[in-house]
Amino acid sequence: MKATVIEESLTDNPNFPTLATEVPLIKGLNDQLATAIIKAKDGGHQDVFNKNEARKALEAQLKSTGLLVQNVSKGDESLILSAGYDVNKTPLPIGPLPKPENLKAKAGDNHGSLIVSWNVIPGAYLYEVEYMESPVTATSVRMHVSCSKHSVTIDNLTPGKMYSIFVAGAGSDPRRVWSDELTSYIM
Template sequence: MSTVKVIISFSRLRDDDLDTQSQVIISKLTGNVNFPNPIPTLAEITASRNAYVDALIVSKTGGRQETLKKNHARKELEQQLGLLALYIQANCKNDDLIALGSGFEIQKSKAPIGILAKPSNFKVENGPLAASLYASVDKIEGAKSYLFEITKAPVTEDSIWQVESSTAKTFLFEDLVAGTQYAIKVAGVGSNPKKVFSDVLYRFAQ
């Protein structure tokens, strides 16, 4: 089970949106039985929010000094909300519904990546060096690395595949036997141990 993480930073919000978010949090926490003793208190949050709103209104028609006062009031409100978010984090019982019921937002959990897709646009070309082959494939979503495998043609049950791992989606096979046909395939490597290989491509090394 993943851990519920309450978002404690508000710097991403525009000035008016910070006010709106503050109002939502105050409303949601008023009488909320899951968070009976918020720290800071709702009275303290409300006072910070009111001071911020007053400064925000004045700054819209004022000068540089009024803007600085607004920025200071915003910083104070963000700090108070950050502390409150930590309280919510510690008392939400790792329940996303309880956490969201506070009016705070939570980080989206990353969906687990299953078996990676079959490689697409796999190509094998003659490399820049003598007796070399250059293999490339389109990026595979979720792949941490790639396995490029090569063996001499024809492919049989007794073929021994040379396995090369690469963090890049390309690989250069060097020191091959010129005039020999090779079979090459590729698969993405992710968190799931099962691998789906591309179709086998054949190419003569020159």
């Protein structure tokens, strides 16, 4: 169990002398959980409840100790690892997302509505959809809608008009790469 690794790693660890008092707490809670797991295998509801409570108590202690390790280590990965804790991978920016591909449009369920879909873009946390009456000119009124899925229903379009639609994925990079134009006639 991870708690045993942390307990052993913190025991007499010269990097964390101030955390020596945490070791017996972790050991005691870890032993309680081990006993509770054995009892819960063939036990009743109360034994399972006790096991779950023992797990919560150990997890809370490990989290509390982990915060102390983080504070003492000042984020030094080698020190954190020496305490038996894992380190998170540093997230790297992925840059601008690629332009959406395979745009499709079909009539929506309501008069004057359009369902637009496209392929999922990995890394996109939302999509921006821009649409306007076609043909697009410098004075075209651009309307926007955002969504978290790779399709959206656009309502209140004027029947009998042609619309131009563009889509871009939004991620951590503020730049947007817009799709090729999709045009659709509204019924």
